[in-house]
Amino acid sequence: MYVQRAMLSGIIRSALTKNRGLWLPSQVMVRTMSSSSGPTSPYTTLSISRPTERVTHVELHRPEKRNAMNKAFWSEMVDCFNEIAADPECRVVVVSGAGKIFTAGIDLMDMASNLLQPEGDDTARVSWNLRKTITKYQETFSVIEKETVSCSLFTLICAGVDLITACDIRLCTQDAWFQIKEVDIGIAADVGTLHRLPKVIGSRSLVNELALTARKMYADEAKSSGLVSRVFADKETMMAGALEMAGEIAARSPVAVQGTKINLVYARDHSVAEGLDYIATWNMSMLQTQDVMKSAQAAMERKSPKTVAFSKL
Numbered sequence: 155m156y157v158q159r160a161m162l163s164g165i166i167r168s169a170l171t172k173n174r175g176l177w178l179p180s181q182v183m184v185r186t187m188s189s190s191s192g193p194t195s196p197y198t199t200l201s202i203s204r205p206t207e208r209v210t211h212v213e214l215h216r217p218e219k220r221n222a223m224n225k226a227f228w229s230e231m232v233d234c235f236n237e238i239a240a241d242p243e244c245r246v247v248v249v250s251g252a253g254k255i256f257t258a259g260i261d262l263m264d265m266a267s268n269l270l271q272p273e274g275d276d277t278a279r280v281s282w283n284l285r286k287t288i289t290k291y292q293e294t295f296s297v298i299e300k301e302t303v304s305c306s307l308f309t310l311i312c313a314g315v316d317l318i319t320a321c322d323i324r325l326c327t328q329d330a331w332f333q334i335k336e337v338d339i340g341i342a343a344d345v346g347t348l349h350r351l352p353k354v355i356g357s358r359s360l361v362n363e364l365a366l367t368a369r370k371m372y373a374d375e376a377k378s379s380g381l382v383s384r385v386f387a388d389k390e391t392m393m394a395g396a397l398e399m400a401g402e403i404a405a406r407s408p409v410a411v412q413g414t415k416i417n418l419v420y421a422r423d424h425s426v427a428e429g430l431d432y433i434a435t436w437n438m439s440m441l442q443t444q445d446v447m448k449s450a451q452a453a454m455e456r457k458s459p460k461t462v463a464f465s466k467l
């Protein structure tokens with residue numbers, strides 16, 4: 155899918171991190187997040203910042219090309235999210251796109267050679283190499299799902315839908331639209347949309363319609379169908395909302411947040427019985443965290459969980 159029109163997308167993802175840090179007013183955070191200075195070294199397509207403690211902002215940053223996903227992007231996302239996952243200071247990630255569009259999807263100019271002229275001495279070898287390429291590109295978005303707790307959005311197209319459906323929370327602007335455009339360029343979407351979107355949107359018929367016709371879906375329908383949970387008037391208020399939400403998540407026990415995220419993803423892909431079995435095993439160790447006692451004590455004292463100092467995970 156590709157998302158256009160909405161200016162940015164914010165994805166919030168919670169890594170396994172820690173706590174501690176000030177909660178800044180949203181206005182401050184928004185200002186801090188408005189990085190239009192360009193990609194952050196060593197990346198050429200991403201701008202990384204830390205708007206507040208425990209929250210990392212990953213901004214797709216090729217606005218002049220509508221954040222189209224070129225070859226560098228596909229590998230930089232993996233490196234970036236692996237690095238964030240290893241960062242004990244980060245608990246939530248907000249992903250957005252610089253400029254007026256979250257992403258125009260795959261970079262049709264830069265990616266053509268990879269997909270249309272794969273190397274190999276015969277059909278089997280060409281196919282083998284192409285399969286390796288596809289699975290590598292799948293990892294670009296799967297890495298978000300593995301390490302993230304939430305995400306928010308905007309306007310996007312094709313590969314943009316692959317990206318947002320790997321996120322936990324999606325937000326968009328009122329002028330956002332979403333499009334699963336793969337059939338228009340002669341391919342079946344293969345990096346996540348067809349597999350995750352049916353788990354996000356309740357109506358199988360709507361998923362089929364969008365994927366088979368490439369019809370644009372606008373913000374109101376995205377909200378009513380469940381693709382996004384909130385719609386904001388403009389990009390600025392959306393970012394403020396995303397950061398406020400990120401702060402709410404980041405302030406809570408990282409053991410509880412990470413366990414909730416991982417078990418929600420597990421439950422999505424397994425039966426109820428399997429999910430119950432999984433969380434029993436999960437919690438036989440995680441229930442022993444000091445976070446339970448600290449949180450319970452705060453609740454008894456009528457204090458917000460945000461006042462509790464949780465250890466880093």
Ligand SMILES: CCC/C=C/C=C/C(=O)SCCNC(=O)CCNC(=O)[C@H](O)C(C)(C)COP(=O)(O)OP(=O)(O)OC[C@H]1O[C@@H](n2cnc3c(N)ncnc32)[C@H](O)[C@@H]1OP(=O)(O)O
Nearest residue numbers: 156218219220222258259260261262263291312313335336
């Ligand atoms: C194994 C991997 C599988 C992954 C599959 C993924 C598939 C897909 O993502 S299919 C979708 C492909 N994307 C598109 O078809 C979108 C094409 N772009 C547009 O329709 C428009 O650009 C858009 C509506 C997004 C924005 O329109 P706007 O008027 O705001 O901007 P433009 O003047 O059209 O574009 C500005 C510059 O950006 C370049 N650009 C835009 N999209 C792409 C793209 N997808 N790939 C490469 N480049 C793109 C556009 O050429 C302009 O560049 P320049 O002429 O140098 O200024």
